[in-house]
Amino acid sequence: MLPMKQKIIMLIDMNSFFASVHQALDPSLQHKPVIVCGDPAKRHGIVLAASYEAKRPYGIKTGMTVSEARQKCPGAIFISPQYRSYVDFSTRILNILQDYSPLVEPYSIDEAFIDITGCINLLGKPQQIAKNIKGDIANQIGIMCSVGIGPNKLLAKMAADFEKPDGLTVLTAEDIPDKLWPLPVRELFGVGSRYEKHFRKLNIKTIGDLAHFPLEILKKKFGLMGEILHLSANGIDYSPVEPSNMEYIKSIGNQITLPRDYSGFDEIKVIVLELAEQICHRARAVNSLGKTVSLTLKDNYFITRSHATTMPQPSNITNEVYQAALEIMKTHWGKNARVRAVGLTLSNLTDNKSRQLRIDNDIIKQEELEKACDAIKTRWGYGAIKRATSLTDLGGYYERKENR
DNA sequence: TCTGGGGTCCTAGGACCC
DNA sequence: TCTGGGGTCCTAGGACCC
Numbered sequence: 001m002l003p004m005k006q007k008i009i010m011l012i013d014m015n016s017f018f019a020s021v022h023q024a025l026d027p028s029l030q031h032k033p034v035i036v037c038g039d040p041a042k043r044h045g046i047v048l049a050a051s052y053e054a055k056r057p058y059g060i061k062t063g064m065t066v067s068e069a070r071q072k073c074p075g076a077i078f079i080s081p082q083y084r085s086y087v088d089f090s091t092r093i094l095n096i097l098q099d100y101s102p103l104v105e106p107y108s109i110d111e112a113f114i115d116i117t118g119c120i121n122l123l124g125k126p127q128q129i130a131k132n133i134k135g136d137i138a139n140q141i142g143i144m145c146s147v148g149i150g151p152n153k154l155l156a157k158m159a160a161d162f163e164k165p166d167g168l169t170v171l172t173a174e175d176i177p178d179k180l181w182p183l184p185v186r187e188l189f190g191v192g193s194r195y196e197k198h199f200r201k202l203n204i205k206t207i208g209d210l211a212h213f214p215l216e217i218l219k220k221k222f223g224l225m226g227e228i229l230h231l232s233a234n235g236i237d238y239s240p241v242e243p244s245n246m247e248y249i250k251s252i253g254n255q256i257t258l259p260r261d262y263s264g265f266d267e268i269k270v271i272v273l274e275l276a277e278q279i280c281h282r283a284r285a286v287n288s289l290g291k292t293v294s295l296t297l298k299d300n301y302f303i304t305r306s307h308a309t310t311m312p313q314p315s316n317i318t319n320e321v322y323q324a325a326l327e328i329m330k331t332h333w334g335k336n337a338r339v340r341a342v343g344l345t346l347s348n349l350t351d352n353k354s355r356q357l358r359i360d361n362d363i364i365k366q367e368e369l370e371k372a373c374d375a376i377k378t379r380w381g382y383g384a385i386k387r388a389t390s391l392t393d394l395g396g397y398y399e400r401k402e403n404r
Numbered sequence: 405t406c407t408g409g410g411g412t413c414c415t416a417g418g419a420c421c422c
Numbered sequence: 423t424c425t426g427g428g429g430t431c432c433t434a435g436g437a438c439c440c
Contacts, residue, residue: 017440038408046408061405062440068405108411108440192438224414225437255409292432302407308433343409 007117008126009241011148011156012097012133015165017110018049021089022079024142033058033076037066042259048081052165086110089141096136100129105241111160113153115241130168154237155180157189176235181208190229198222207233252288253345254278261300261338265329268297268339272329275344276322280315283346289314290346293324295332298341306343307332314350321346 014020018036023029033054038045045066054060058073069076090109097104100123103115116129123129130147137145146167148159158180159171171179186196188207198221204210211233218226231237254275262268272295283290291314296306307328315321325344 048408063407064405065407110440190438194437249411250413251411253410257408294433304435306434310432341408345411 006151007115008120009150009153009156010114010116010130011160012112012114013146013160014110015144015146016049016051018081018086019051020143021085023051025085029077033073034079035060035069035076036079036081039080092141093137096140100133102243103241104243113156113241127168127170152237153239153241154189154232155235173235180235181206181211183207185210188232190232250349251345251347252279252282253343255296255341255343257341258339261340263338265333268342271342272325272344273322275342276325277318279344279346280318280321283316287352288349289316289352291348293321294345294347295325295328296343297337297339300338300340
């Protein structure tokens, strides 16, 4: 038997993606500190992205509150996010990658894996291919990226973090002891603050410590995750680059932090209806139906609770999803709850074909009505049509959000 | 550092069926 | 009447990522 051929996988990571998109769209922003953030007037304004001109010299970081960012870098240009532009840029970048290999898997809006194992003979050495990709993205899209190259997705991903912005790093299996193992264990993909804490108790401080820790103990303490993280620390990952992940979504949800804490059932109801409208609109746009509705409430202590219910039939009809959410609220509502944020998610998704069995007239009418509304929203913007119950102070809230 | 919004995967326990 | 065990679905919660 022939030895298994080593795969060559890259992770393309757009640098400061949101900020870079604005700089590409508006040349006057280039070489300036640009900060993309939520509405600073609202209490939940945080930094979503910052250009390198803001990051390095001023210490601006993603997640920082806008007021803190303003203090650190008063001269920065603060911009509200424009998700449509980000999606547009992201799609164009994926198209460029597909010119190199059909095996492209978008990992997030600003990252994608590409498996170029089969293209080496045709396109040249991996580093050269990476340079060409970087050049194409810079020339055609106008933004920089960092590329990580490795024998699997994990090492490609870790490699991409080695040098930012505009980096190009190769991480081979032989590099693991020198380059991977000295890093703090928190840097390993999959290790968050919780595992970091657990590991500290076991005297695991670096990725190398984890790699050499007895597997049996990790398995016993952390189950499957213990095993996966141990493999990761040793640079092992068998997951393939899967282009099909492109269309495959598992849930559609929206969440909103309220302008102030709400405490009345009726106040929350309005928000839930608005969220139902949003997620059903999205579901209809991709011809998806969901069977499970989950309602998440975050209270003034930042405690998050979620409750779910399964509908008799999968649906993307606003009123059905809204009614399901209301049922959850009625069952679980705490009288004294002070709600900071509300989220609604549709999951257990299937495509529209499973819908054919429904011949109930009212449902068909509702469906037609909602489709007509969707068409108007597509034409005139999301705020063009509202239900009467939405026309409260929050109606205005969404309107402003939509127009920014 | 007073904390947004979009997701994914895993686990445990209970209900229910055969 | 009491009992076994496997399988599947559902819900709640935890952890992680960008």
